[in-house]
Amino acid sequence: MKYELLLAILLAYICVTILLAYIAYKRTKSSTDYLIAGGQTHPFLMAMAYGSTFISTAAIVGFGGAAGVYGLSLLWLTFCTVFFGIFIAFVVYGKKTLYIGRILGAQTFPELMGLRYNSTFIQKFSALVISLAMPLYAAAVIIGAGRFLEQIAAINYTSAILIFAVVVAAYVISGGLKGVFYNDALQGTIMFVGMLILIIVTYNNLGGITAxxxxxxxxxxxxxxxxxxxxxxxxxxxxxxxxEIWWVVVSTLVLGVGIGVLAQPQLIVRYLTVKGPKQLNQAVVIGGVFTFFMTGVAFVVGALSNVYFMETLGKISLFAVVDPISGVPNIDNIIPLYVSSAMPEWFGYLFMLTLLAAAMSTLSSQFHVIGTSLCHDLFNYSSLTINRLAIIASLLISVYLALKLPLSIIAIATAIFFGICAATFLPAYTAALFWPRATKIGVIASMLSGFSISVLWMTFVHANEATALGISKILFGRDTLLEFPWVVVDPIVISLPLSAVVLIMVSLITVSEQPSHTRSLSK
Structure with a gap:
């Protein structure tokens, strides 16, 4: 291993990252700059920031590894991420969010919801859910970066996690959302180039696309x-x-993430950073191409890794990544092992930058949202210093989770967070934009029921979480309270429809409680 080359690449990357963070720091003069990047972001920057935030090591390493197990069926997730996560998100949700957000003067997603329904509770509850749930997603992203660094650079996993966390903290704390955007543009470009080379070399090694x-x-x-x-x-x-596998692929991996993307707070805030609807239209093509390529390549390469390992090791990908200590396959290692084994050494370093860029772009946005949720929305502090301290606290929690979570957890943890956000926020957020008859009481009931049902389903029914938590076993002597197929039906399949039904029914009953400004904003 050429440690000198590896060190030179890392130092160059870190120096550029710090430089961009410094530029953003000098240009961050107000809370508006820190929270929504001044509200005048160029469409290219917005699209790259959105795409690189959405596509992280969770997608490349975690879901790429899942494709190594379940195959090309995960390409349905690529379709959902482009259609719902980009087209519907920008054209339908983004424009209305920008319009209402500007009228209300909202600078965060919880604030948008709180102002929309004239409810401090809605704002604070939204911020609380984000602050509690997002560290799990952040931990999944950190694990993806840590596992790759462990494989490529032969670094101890714990050391890789800690070093990586310090670098991420350096620029998100200093530059706010401007620092995030500047670095996202750089990181998105690195990601695209790295994935382009990966798919070309993969097909070349395996005799071409058809073969x-x-x-x-x-x-x-x-x-x-x-x-x-x-x-x-x-x-x-x-x-x-x-x-069983059909339910895992369709309900957890495809629907959980493909639909849940519409209710991601760290993505919704991106709509508020551009000047107007025209800029959102311009961002659709850039974001769509980027997302299609990044997810498509990850899933195709993950599936094709089985061919490579069969030819070189005589075993499929799942058996190539058996953990030597536990004896259990760790699917989070499929992509790192494939890159380190099948690709030239120089590409391993380049792809390391690709994954670092993917992880850092997502984590910076996650920590920014957690920090603003805690500081701006939950405790109503306007100090940038306190905001940055909140980011440090959330970073420490995420690092702890990354060190404690079990193997093969990246895709599962990501889907859990996306599902919770969808059940808690999506019906209320959709109604805030498009249904003027939704009431404050209806929205509160919907959010509470969506969150509660998700947590209860994970605790007592869905096998992945219920077995790991062990609460059902302690209370009832059974890992899960229901049998197949319910134990593999993702919580989003139950909680999201029920959350929507509760919103509609309670709003129709309490229509007299509707805020006076709601109907005018929906025009």
Whole structure:
């Protein structure tokens, strides 16, 4: 390993990052600059910031590893992220959010919701949910970066996590959202170049596009018996309809993230940073191409890694990443192992920058949102110093979780956070933009029910979380209270529709409680 080259690349990257953070620091003069980057962001910067925030190591490492197990069925998530996460998000939600946000003078997502319904409770509860749940997502992103650094640079996992966390903190704390945007433009560009090279080299190594995919189809006989019994039908086929794996892929990985993206606070705030609807239209193409390429490449390469490991190791990806200590496969290591094994050494360093860029762009936005939620929305402090202290606190919590969470957790943790946000925020947020009859009481009931149902389903029904938490086992002597298929049905399938129904029913009953300004804002 050429440690001198690795060190030179890292130092150059860190220096550029610090420089951009310093420029942003000098240009951050007010809370508006810190919270929404002054509200005059160029469409390219906004689109790259949105895309690189959305596409993190959770997508590349975590969901890429999931594609190594479940195959090209995850490309449905690519469709959802582009259609819902970019087109619907920008054209439908983004424009209305920008319009209402400007009228109300909102600078954060919780503040937008609170002002919309004239409710301090809604603002503070939104901020509380974000502050409690987002560190789990941040931890998943940190794990993705840590696992790759551990594989490529042969660094102790704990050391990699700590070093990475310090670098991220340096620029998000100093530059606010301007610092985030400047670095996101750089990091998004690095990500795109790295993924472009990755897909080209992968197809070249496997004999071309047609040969690679035919080889992936041919090894369907290598699906392990336990996966085949659960519905796995090969890496180029959808799982058997209604099977255990079908529910995991469709309800958790595709719907959980593909729909949940519409209710992501760290993404919603991006709409408030541009000048007007025209800029959002211009950002659609840039954001769409970026998101399509980043997720598509990650999922295709993750699936094709099975062909490479079969040819070189005689085993599929799942068995190539068995943890030597626990003896359990760690799917979060599939992409890092593939890159370190199949790619030239110089590309390993370049792709390391790709993943660092992906992780840092997402984490900076996450910590920025957590900090503003705690400081601006929950405790009503306007001091930038206190805001930055809140970011440090959230960073420490996320690092702790990254060191304590179990193996193969990245995709699951990401889907959990997206699902909680969807159930808690999406019906209320949608109504705030498009349904003037929604009432404050209806919104509060919807948010409380969506959050509560999600948590209860994870605690007592959904096997992944219920088994890990062990609360159901302690109270009732069973890992889960229900049987198949409910134990593999993601909470979002239950909590999101119920949250929407509660909003509609309670609002219709309490229509007289509607805020006086609601109807005029919905025009």
């Amino acid at each position: 690679a995919h035919q080889a992936l189809t041919n090894i369907s006989t290598m699906v392990p018996e336990n996966l085949a019994a659960s519905g796995h039908q090969g890496w180029t086929s959808m799982p058997a309809f209604g099977s």
